[in-house]
Amino acid sequence: EVQLVESGGGLVKPGESLRLSCAASGFMFSRFGMSWVRQAPGKGLEWVSSVSSNSENIEYADSVKGRFTISRDSATNSVLLQMDNLRAEDTAVYYCARDWQWLVHDSWGQGTLVTVSS
Amino acid sequence: EIVLTQSPGTLSLSPGERVTLSCRASQSVSGSYLAWYQQKPGQAPRLLIFGVSNRATGIPDRFSGSGSGTDFTLTISRLEPEDFAVYYCHHYGRSLGYTFGQGTNLEIK
Numbered sequence: 001e002v003q004l005v006e007s008g009g010g011l012v013k014p015g016e017s018l019r020l021s022c023a024a025s026g027f028m029f030s031r032f033g034m035s036w037v038r039q040a041p042g043k044g045l046e047w048v049s050s051v052s053s054n055s056e057n058i059e060y061a062d063s064v065k066g067r068f069t070i071s072r073d074s075a076t077n078s079v080l081l082q083m084d085n086l087r088a089e090d091t092a093v094y095y096c097a098r099d100w101q102w103l104v105h106d107s108w109g110q111g112t113l114v115t116v117s118s
Numbered sequence: 119e120i121v122l123t124q125s126p127g128t129l130s131l132s133p134g135e136r137v138t139l140s141c142r143a144s145q146s147v148s149g150s151y152l153a154w155y156q157q158k159p160g161q162a163p164r165l166l167i168f169g170v171s172n173r174a175t176g177i178p179d180r181f182s183g184s185g186s187g188t189d190f191t192l193t194i195s196r197l198e199p200e201d202f203a204v205y206y207c208h209h210y211g212r213s214l215g216y217t218f219g220q221g222t223n224l225e226i227k
Contacts, residue, residue, distance in 0.1 A: 037163075045155070045163060045206055045218040061216075095162055103210035104153055106174060108162035 022096030151211030
């Protein structure tokens with residue numbers, strides 16, 4: 001069974017940093033791209049970033065480019081999202097997702113809440 | 119960047135009815151890069167349809183997707199109680215950008 005478990009969310013002040021982690025299990029991690037998708041409270045879905053199976057292809061939404069960094073660790077079967085210079089508008093539930101095809105998110109974690117507030 | 123507009127915003131129907139949800143793109147979608155997701159309150163989204171009309175693994179055949187160009191639809195042939203949720207369309211083609219529609223809330227009448 002595919003499992004994706006996010007961690008690392010919390011309350012931070014504007015300008016601070018946070019690192020999210022997504023632990024993957026139940027599938028061959030090295031064969032799949034991975035993505036982060038977020039959802040602000042009461043709002044819709046917003047794609048944040050994706051990394052291909054071999055890390056050669058990485059993309060970011062314009063809203064986070066230059067502030068967020070996605071990476072993956074094959075030793076621990078995890079995907080990370082380093083979030084720097086956080087803003088109030090980054091407040092959201094952040095979901096980790098497996099990409100069956102590029103940006104076709106066929107499995108999702110339960111999400112982790114990031115709150116940016118002074 | 120492509121914009122996806124879903125309509126209606128909210129739809130109130132009864133179990134057993136047939137429903138068609140609309141997703142209109144601001145530019146013509148090439149390569150069939152259109153998917154649909156279902157999200158229930160407090161849960162993560164679930165992939166229903168990818169490539170315009172391909173059902174994801176485990177999705178019942180009462181769900182179907184169709185369309186081309188700028189107009190796409192998700193049809194549920196006969197609503198079950200568990201189908202009441204928010205539905206999002208999603209464009210995932212690199213050339214036009216990755217974006218979700220704003221969602222359609224399907225509620226029980």
